[in-house]
Amino acid sequence: MSPDQSNWSFFAEHRAEIFSATLDHMALVVIAMIIAILIGVPLGMFIVQRPTLRAIALAVASIFQTVPSLALFGFLIPIPFIGGIGKRTAIVALVIYALLPILRNTYVGLTGIDPAVLEAAEAMGMTNAQILFRVRLPLALAVILAGIRTATIITIGVATIAAAIGAGGLGTFIFRGVALVSDSLILAGAIPAALLALLADFLLGLVERKLKVS
Amino acid sequence: MNAKTEEFLGNLIEFREVSFHINDIPTRSILSGISLAVSHGETLVLLGRSGSGKTTLLRLMNGMLFPTQGEVLVQQRSTCDWDLIRLRRGIGYVIQEAGLFPHFTVAENVALVPTLEKWDRGRTAARVSELLILVGLEPTEFADRRPRELSGGQRQRVGVARALAADPPILLMDEPFGALDPVTRAELQREFSALARRLGKTIVFVTHDLREALLLASRIVLLEAGRIVAMASPQEFLRLEHPEVRAFAASLEAAPGATP
Ligand SMILES: Nc1ncnc2c1ncn2[C@@H]1O[C@H](COP(=O)(O)OP(=O)(O)O)[C@@H](O)[C@H]1O
Numbered sequence: 001m002s003p004d005q006s007n008w009s010f011f012a013e014h015r016a017e018i019f020s021a022t023l024d025h026m027a028l029v030v031i032a033m034i035i036a037i038l039i040g041v042p043l044g045m046f047i048v049q050r051p052t053l054r055a056i057a058l059a060v061a062s063i064f065q066t067v068p069s070l071a072l073f074g075f076l077i078p079i080p081f082i083g084g085i086g087k088r089t090a091i092v093a094l095v096i097y098a099l100l101p102i103l104r105n106t107y108v109g110l111t112g113i114d115p116a117v118l119e120a121a122e123a124m125g126m127t128n129a130q131i132l133f134r135v136r137l138p139l140a141l142a143v144i145l146a147g148i149r150t151a152t153i154i155t156i157g158v159a160t161i162a163a164a165i166g167a168g169g170l171g172t173f174i175f176r177g178v179a180l181v182s183d184s185l186i187l188a189g190a191i192p193a194a195l196l197a198l199l200a201d202f203l204l205g206l207v208e209r210k211l212k213v214s
Numbered sequence: 215m216n217a218k219t220e221e222f223l224g225n226l227i228e229f230r231e232v233s234f235h236i237n238d239i240p241t242r243s244i245l246s247g248i249s250l251a252v253s254h255g256e257t258l259v260l261l262g263r264s265g266s267g268k269t270t271l272l273r274l275m276n277g278m279l280f281p282t283q284g285e286v287l288v289q290q291r292s293t294c295d296w297d298l299i300r301l302r303r304g305i306g307y308v309i310q311e312a313g314l315f316p317h318f319t320v321a322e323n324v325a326l327v328p329t330l331e332k333w334d335r336g337r338t339a340a341r342v343s344e345l346l347i348l349v350g351l352e353p354t355e356f357a358d359r360r361p362r363e364l365s366g367g368q369r370q371r372v373g374v375a376r377a378l379a380a381d382p383p384i385l386l387m388d389e390p391f392g393a394l395d396p397v398t399r400a401e402l403q404r405e406f407s408a409l410a411r412r413l414g415k416t417i418v419f420v421t422h423d424l425r426e427a428l429l430l431a432s433r434i435v436l437l438e439a440g441r442i443v444a445m446a447s448p449q450e451f452l453r454l455e456h457p458e459v460r461a462f463a464a465s466l467e468a469a470p471g472a473t474p
């Protein structure tokens with residue numbers, strides 16, 4: 001039997017397990033992304049007019065992103081409320097990773113608008129809220145979505161490491177595979193994770209193109 | 215003349231000893247000692263080289279900027295005392311690159327102020343068609359286009375229509391035709407000059423082009439380094455002796471066949 005065939009038969013035998021791990025993985029990613037968007041987009045809107053806060057927020061988010069992911073999971077374990085073993089800690093770590101691209105793109109999208117458009121909006125008597133919601137946000141949407149797309153792909157990858165702190169997902173196979181020196185197990189985690197990332201990239205890319213104006 | 219305008223028969227806009235400087239550094243003054251009255255129905259052209267303070271002066275009129283000293287009155291009330299949203303919705307504003315909203319159609323762009331003012335749909339739609347026709351754009355052809363599907367000249371037409379939408383008594387225009395090719399510019403200048411006479415609006419028009427000033431103005435105000443150095447009707451303007459007037463007049467003579 002070639003190694004290829006052994007892999008395929010392994011996948012076939014364990015397809016139910018792989019499928020449920022994939023669903024777990026997606027759940028982690030989706031929950032983390034929703035939280036990251038709910039924090040990142042409003043925070044990005046908030047820092048547009050506040051240079052000091054902007055510098056701090058972007059710096060903190062960048063620093064978080066430079067911490068190796070395994071270390072970040074480790075750091076979080078002893079912290080009360082958000083820490084410990086399991087999904088909650090994993091989601092906190094994933095949110096921290098997803099935050100920077102969302103925050104940065106929201107900020108860049110909102111500030112990268114033709115100044116003539118903003119001047120006209122102000123001169124026409126639009127209120128600040130109207131300028132934000134009817135001009136800046138719609139025009140920034142494609143850029144914000146590009147940030148969400150990047151964040152989603154990062155999160156799908158980083159979520160495989162969440163298995164190290166007992167959060168489940170496709171990483172479970174990878175860690176077991178490393179421990180047992182089994183290619184089949186590693187691939188059973190890695191292939192679905194890669195496919196998920198490609199699929200997310202493709203679908204969000206479609207939406208992004210739809211939103212692009214001018 | 216309707217009842218609304220009769221109330222302000224005097225000066226619609228008045229500058230009283232206005233100075234403007236940034237960061238409270240009086241030596242870096244952008245405007246100084248500006249006293250100026252814009253009366254009802256006139257087309258006042260602010261002429262000056264680039265950097266002379268024209269845009270700043272215009273932005274003091276709709277409360278985008280406030281004087282460091284002195285005061286700016288619009289309809290007899292200081293811009294500092296106006297509700298800025300109300301003030302600006304009563305003043306049309308047209309800028310060089312039009313500043314159209316790229317995510318709105320032409321019709322939505324023109325309908326902006328009526329929409330903000332919560333006009334009903336029927337009235338807004340009728341007004342949009344009326345305005346597009348007024349600025350020479352066939353509504354059936356242009357209403358649903360996006361700004362990127364228009365030429366530069368068409369965009370400026372939409373910009374003018376948008377500024378006129380809620381029928382404001384005052385229109386501020388900052389080098390609206392400055393970015394157009396010479397042929398299109400001349401065409402829009404001619405049409406706008408006819409339109410301005412017909413509308414009876416009070417217009418403050420900024421330009422660095424003396425020919426445009428002579429064509430459109432009922433009065434020309436010349437700015438130099440943040441000060442008013444000359445003020446005259448187009449007929450009298452060219453006879454003034456001030457060196458900056460002569461400099462502009464020389465630019466006119468330099469261009470052959472440019473006498474108005
Ligand atoms: N926000 C600003 N900060 C610093 N300088 C400014 C600012 N706005 C305008 N200026 C300066 O003020 C002068 C007049 O500018 P502006 O009113 O735009 O002139 P114009 O419209 O006649 O070209 C210029 O020298 C310009 O550099």
Ligand SMILES: [Mg+2]
Pocket residue numbers: 268269270388
């Ligand atoms: Mg200017």
